[in-house]
Amino acid sequence: MSGRQLANSHLGSLEYDPAPESAAIAKVKPEYGLFIDGEFSDAESHEQFATVNPANEESLSMVAQAGAVDVDRAVGSARRAYDKVWSKTTGAQRSKYLFRIARLIQERSRELAVVETLDNGKPIRESRDVDIPLAAAHFFYYAGWADKLDYAGFGVDPQPLGVAGQIIPWNFPLLMAAWKLAPALAAGNTCVLKPAETTPLSALVLAEILEQAELPPGVVNIITGDGSTGAALVDHPDVDKIAFTGSTEVGRLIQQRTAASHKHLTLELGGKGANIVFDDAPIDEMIEGIIDGIFFNQGHVCCAGSRLLVQESVADEVLRRLVRRVEQLRVGDPLDKNTDVGAINSAAQLLRIRELTAFGESEGATRYTSSCELPQKGYWFAPTVFADVAQSHRIAREEIFGPVLSVLTFRTPEEAVAKANNTNYGLACGVWSEKGSRTLWVAERLRAGVIWANTYNRFDPTSPFGGMRESGFGREGGRHGLEAYLDV
Amino acid sequence: MSDRLDVRKTYKLLINGAFPRSESGRSYEVTSAKGSFLANVAQGSRKDVRDAVTAARGAQSKWWNATAYNRGQVLYRLAEMAESRRDELAQHVALADGVNARTSQKTVSASIDRMVWYAGWTDKIAQVLGGTNPVAGPFFNFSIPVPSGVVGVISVQESSLLGFVDAVLAPICAGNTVVALASEARPTPAVLLGEMTASSDFPAGVLNIVTGFTGELAPVLAAHEDVDGIDLAGAALETVDELAALGAGSIKRVYRPLGKEDDPSIRRVRAFVETSTVWHTIGQ
Numbered sequence: 001m002s003g004r005q006l007a008n009s010h011l012g013s014l015e016y017d018p019a020p021e022s023a024a025i026a027k028v029k030p031e032y033g034l035f036i037d038g039e040f041s042d043a044e045s046h047e048q049f050a051t052v053n054p055a056n057e058e059s060l061s062m063v064a065q066a067g068a069v070d071v072d073r074a075v076g077s078a079r080r081a082y083d084k085v086w087s088k089t090t091g092a093q094r095s096k097y098l099f100r101i102a103r104l105i106q107e108r109s110r111e112l113a114v115v116e117t118l119d120n121g122k123p124i125r126e127s128r129d130v131d132i133p134l135a136a137a138h139f140f141y142y143a144g145w146a147d148k149l150d151y152a153g154f155g156v157d158p159q160p161l162g163v164a165g166q167i168i169p170w171n172f173p174l175l176m177a178a179w180k181l182a183p184a185l186a187a188g189n190t191c192v193l194k195p196a197e198t199t200p201l202s203a204l205v206l207a208e209i210l211e212q213a214e215l216p217p218g219v220v221n222i223i224t225g226d227g228s229t230g231a232a233l234v235d236h237p238d239v240d241k242i243a244f245t246g247s248t249e250v251g252r253l254i255q256q257r258t259a260a261s262h263k264h265l266t267l268e269l270g271g272k273g274a275n276i277v278f279d280d281a282p283i284d285e286m287i288e289g290i291i292d293g294i295f296f297n298q299g300h301v302c303c304a305g306s307r308l309l310v311q312e313s314v315a316d317e318v319l320r321r322l323v324r325r326v327e328q329l330r331v332g333d334p335l336d337k338n339t340d341v342g343a344i345n346s347a348a349q350l351l352r353i354r355e356l357t358a359f360g361e362s363e364g365a366t367r368y369t370s371s372c373e374l375p376q377k378g379y380w381f382a383p384t385v386f387a388d389v390a391q392s393h394r395i396a397r398e399e400i401f402g403p404v405l406s407v408l409t410f411r412t413p414e415e416a417v418a419k420a421n422n423t424n425y426g427l428a429c430g431v432w433s434e435k436g437s438r439t440l441w442v443a444e445r446l447r448a449g450v451i452w453a454n455t456y457n458r459f460d461p462t463s464p465f466g467g468m469r470e471s472g473f474g475r476e477g478g479r480h481g482l483e484a485y486l487d488v
Numbered sequence: 489m490s491d492r493l494d495v496r497k498t499y500k501l502l503i504n505g506a507f508p509r510s511e512s513g514r515s516y517e518v519t520s521a522k523g524s525f526l527a528n529v530a531q532g533s534r535k536d537v538r539d540a541v542t543a544a545r546g547a548q549s550k551w552w553n554a555t556a557y558n559r560g561q562v563l564y565r566l567a568e569m570a571e572s573r574r575d576e577l578a579q580h581v582a583l584a585d586g587v588n589a590r591t592s593q594k595t596v597s598a599s600i601d602r603m604v605w606y607a608g609w610t611d612k613i614a615q616v617l618g619g620t621n622p623v624a625g626p627f628f629n630f631s632i633p634v635p636s637g638v639v640g641v642i643s644v645q646e647s648s649l650l651g652f653v654d655a656v657l658a659p660i661c662a663g664n665t666v667v668a669l670a671s672e673a674r675p676t677p678a679v680l681l682g683e684m685t686a687s688s689d690f691p692a693g694v695l696n697i698v699t700g701f702t703g704e705l706a707p708v709l710a711a712h713e714d715v716d717g718i719d720l721a722g723a724a725l726e727t728v729d730e731l732a733a734l735g736a737g738s739i740k741r742v743y744r745p746l747g748k749e750d751d752p753s754i755r756r757v758r759a760f761v762e763t764s765t766v767w768h769t770i771g772q
């Protein structure tokens with residue numbers, strides 16, 4: 001009996017009718033310029049590139065490709081705004097600008113959710129319930145810090161760094177923009193933000209929101225482009241701070257390129273999160289948590305629980321139930337409100353997922369892939385679980401950044417900790433157990449910046465997020481998140 | 489000039505989200521600072537104070553169990569309401585405090601900014617006042633600030649709006665609920681602010697306002713067994729020690745302001761939070 005037949009035998013013909021959100025709500029414009037000094041303008045070269053809906057490969061809009069000249073203009077604008085306006089703006093005033101931005105995001109949340117889903121491929125349920133509300137919440141939270149920096153624990157009257165260059169990834173486009181901009185502005189910096197090449201649109205809507213908030217020109221500049229744009233920003237001599245979220249590979253390059261400069265640096269990089277399941281864990285919640293931990297956002301999550309470490313005594317049952325649950329995931333149209341797993345963000349990412357999963361099979365792991373039908377057009381990858389994975393396998397060591405789970409087993413808590421820490425990364429881990437003392441014992445020993453107990457993939461503006469080891473340094477969120485933008 | 493007669497407002501109490509007259513049926517004449525008639529304001533009774541305490545107690549756990557984020561949103565919503573009705577507030581302040589339009593507008597601005605200040609505190613109090621404690625043993629030990637409960641506020645007499653806003657929102661942002669006695673001679677700005685909370689998603693009972701004679705009502709509030717803390721800002725100097733002593737009956741947290749307190753701070757927040765420490769074992 002295949003997994004699908006198994007699922008259907010329990011659920012009969014329990015299918016959902018399509019419930020698509022309208023793409024028209026996004027009001028995507030045919031083209032967008034660079035947002036510099038409070039205005040949209042063309043790139044100096046007039047070069048543009050298309051941003052594509054990964055669910056159907058259709059072009060959504062044309063955006064400007066910022067070159068070195070444009071980067072220089074954006075940094076100059078941020079510097080002027082810092083010197084003339086923002087550094088003289090009181091914390092209470094900055095606070096009120098940030099509150100305005102938060103409210104405007106809330107007001108335009110439906111539009112933003114659809115924009116995000118169109119551009120990124122993530123299910124509308126996630127952009128609507130996670131990305132956009134959390135982005136607004138981040139601005140709300142840091143709005144409250146702007147006039148309370150003296151209380152943040154960094155001494156009296158902590159000062160900003162100056163001009164921050166911020167480079168963000170494509171997996172949570174607007175949320176990552178909020179994570180970067182909100183603390184930077186609260187602390188008194190001005191910003192040049194570069195959204196990811198494949199997901200620029202929500203940041204450009206955010207630029208419109210900044211206009212509606214009447215944020216002074218130049219305080220935030222948003223420039224679109226590819227890796228060369230990011231490199232020009234990193235290399236610009238008048239940037240005081242680089243904040244980067246993305247791959248460890250690129251993070252390493254950025255650290256090298258800024259090593260001999262005055263630039264402050266924070267990096268939020270890759271991960272290979274271990275989700276550790278003890279035999280006393282409540283099984284229903286745990287299965288849902290594992291599923292959410294790896295298939296949330298198609299697994300395009302740096303803290304994804306991509307390694308499942310399950311105690312041997314319950315391994316067979318956990319695997320059986322996981323495979324059954326994977327069959328039930330609804331994969332397809334991201335705009336459909338019932339969709340669980342959407343499109344892979346780009347052809348390049350799909351290729352990488354395919355390559356790494358091919359290694360999974362050739363290295364001897366056992367593959368279970370959902371028999372779901374995949375759409376003809378667009379970039380898709382069916383949810384996949386690998387069992388019988390060894391620690392030496394590439395699928396246990398390398399970040400796949402896709403809907404692929406590797407299952408390993410352990411016997412004792414010591415072994416679970418050893419295996420969980422057997423990685424160069426150190427971003428996030430999960431622990432599933434009813435025994436609080438053991439959870440804390442394990443948590444103390446895990447080398448990870450975030451540890452979730454009996455839950456996974458929780459985010460909150462008050463809670464610091466970030467990595468250890470090759471997952472980067474610096475924290476975003478919480479009181480700690482201010483440190484990344486203060487000269488302390 | 490139009491010869492239209494204006495419709496004047498009845499200034500009532502705010503108890504449990506409703507606007508009753510005093511159960512006693514009493515009212516007292518409030519005049520502007522210049523002596524002209526403003527309103528016959530409800531003169532609250534001991535029973536009104538007790539009803540307000542009951543309402544505050546009933547609302548407290550719900551208010552505290554709301555997320556800090558949600559409480560911040562509610563306080564920020566009040567700032568939005570106040571901003572959109574700032575001219576009305578300024579008129580009230582100008583009449584009550586006897587200041588010119590410019591000064592009253594400044595007071596209103598400072599009061600709204602103070603609302604924003606406290607809106608931002610709700611989800612930061614725990615991060616500033618709480619933390620983990622590295623005890624010498626296999627324990628995970630952390631301390632979190634929790635609200636004292638129901639706080640009685642004897643609002644400062646001279647600052648009809650800013651003083652009121654500061655005194656009531658500090659405990660509220662920390663998760664307390666409040667019974668406030670408005671300034672006796674200048675109650676109308678506080679009453680107006682209470683009306684604004686009705687359109688700001690404030691759950692009923694979080695802020696209760698009793699107008700009336702401070703000398704009559706303050707001892708009732710200070711002595712009430714179900715009040716956990718009291719802010720004595722507006723008590724007459726010669727009664728402060730006596731009220732503080734009354735508060736000792738139920739071991740109240742007593743806040744006595746240090747002179748003029750114009751700048752935003754968290755002293756009033758700290759005054760009405762408790763520290764709750766949790767020990768949890770660590771082991772396989």
